[in-house]
Amino acid sequence: MRQFLAANWKMHLYPIEALHLTTALHKGWERHGWTLPAVLFPPAIYLRELVALLSNSRLQVGAQNGYPGEFGAFTGEVSMAQLAHIGVKWVLIGHSERRQHFGETGPLLRRKLQDAQQRGLSVIYCVGETLAQREAGQTFDVLQVQLEEVLSDGAIAWDRFVLAYEPVWAIGTGVHATPQQAQEVHAFLRAQLARLGAPAEGICVVYGGSLKPSAALELFSQPDVDGGLVGGASLEASSFLQIAQALLQARS
Numbered sequence: 001m002r003q004f005l006a007a008n009w010k011m012h013l014y015p016i017e018a019l020h021l022t023t024a025l026h027k028g029w030e031r032h033g034w035t036l037p038a039v040l041f042p043p044a045i046y047l048r049e050l051v052a053l054l055s056n057s058r059l060q061v062g063a064q065n066g067y068p069g070e071f072g073a074f075t076g077e078v079s080m081a082q083l084a085h086i087g088v089k090w091v092l093i094g095h096s097e098r099r100q101h102f103g104e105t106g107p108l109l110r111r112k113l114q115d116a117q118q119r120g121l122s123v124i125y126c127v128g129e130t131l132a133q134r135e136a137g138q139t140f141d142v143l144q145v146q147l148e149e150v151l152s153d154g155a156i157a158w159d160r161f162v163l164a165y166e167p168v169w170a171i172g173t174g175v176h177a178t179p180q181q182a183q184e185v186h187a188f189l190r191a192q193l194a195r196l197g198a199p200a201e202g203i204c205v206v207y208g209g210s211l212k213p214s215a216a217l218e219l220f221s222q223p224d225v226d227g228g229l230v231g232g233a234s235l236e237a238s239s240f241l242q243i244a245q246a247l248l249q250a251r252s
């Protein structure tokens with residue numbers, strides 16, 4: 001069954017908070033006996049600690065960013081090889097905040113994705129349109145370009161690939177896509193994945209952007225919304241656990 005949940009903590013939390021949140025989520029998963037796959041994406045300084053804390057957990061650990069290669073003169077970067085070496089299993093690629101604030105574009109994202117997978121990492125690739133693009137009727141064109149420039153003609157390990165639809169206008173705004181808007185885009189994305197040669201029916205396409213417990217059940221009840229990539233609401237154990245519960249309910 002397609003179901004997948006991820007927590008993007010972004011640049012938040014002090015060490016003690018990260019520790020408490022991780023422990024609470026691990027306990028929550030244990031208490032419910034959930035087998036639901038979920039990945040926590042903490043700031044890089046907490047990766048090693050989370051890998052150790054979650055070694056016997058259903059929860060996995062992912063990096064919010066990584067640079068292609070092993071070693072090199074790239075001040076400030078952490079390589080995909082280094083991430084994989086310490087037990088990180090996932091990496092986020094193409095998040096709109098990386099595209100917007102750090103100027104990351106297709107060619108680099110493509111290198112990141114290919115290098116990450118070659119080093120054994122699984123990837124969440126994020127796509128999404130801005131408000132101006134949506135209002136100009138360009139949503140599908142923008143998404144198609146974002147998919148093609150990174151995924152076409154590449155040797156993608158589709159069994160280690162998740163696609164996230166994160167409309168930029170919904171991230172951190174308190175306004176999430178309606179279930180209809182999300183379903184329309186997710187169905188489009190799945191069709192594009194098929195066109196690019198992916199086994200699209202087996203790939204999780206998850207939604208992100210102001211995803212809160214109150215909206216989760218209706219969003220996850222859409223046939224092509226296979227889970228979520230949660231920002232703000234993943235910083236509280238109770239709200240992330242409620243979102244997990246909603247996903248299990250929608251897919252039961």
Ligand code: 13P
Pocket residue numbers: 008095166170171172173174208209210211229230231232233
């Ligand atoms: P918010 O849930 O805070 O809107 O963030 C979404 C996001 O960017 C997850 O990657």
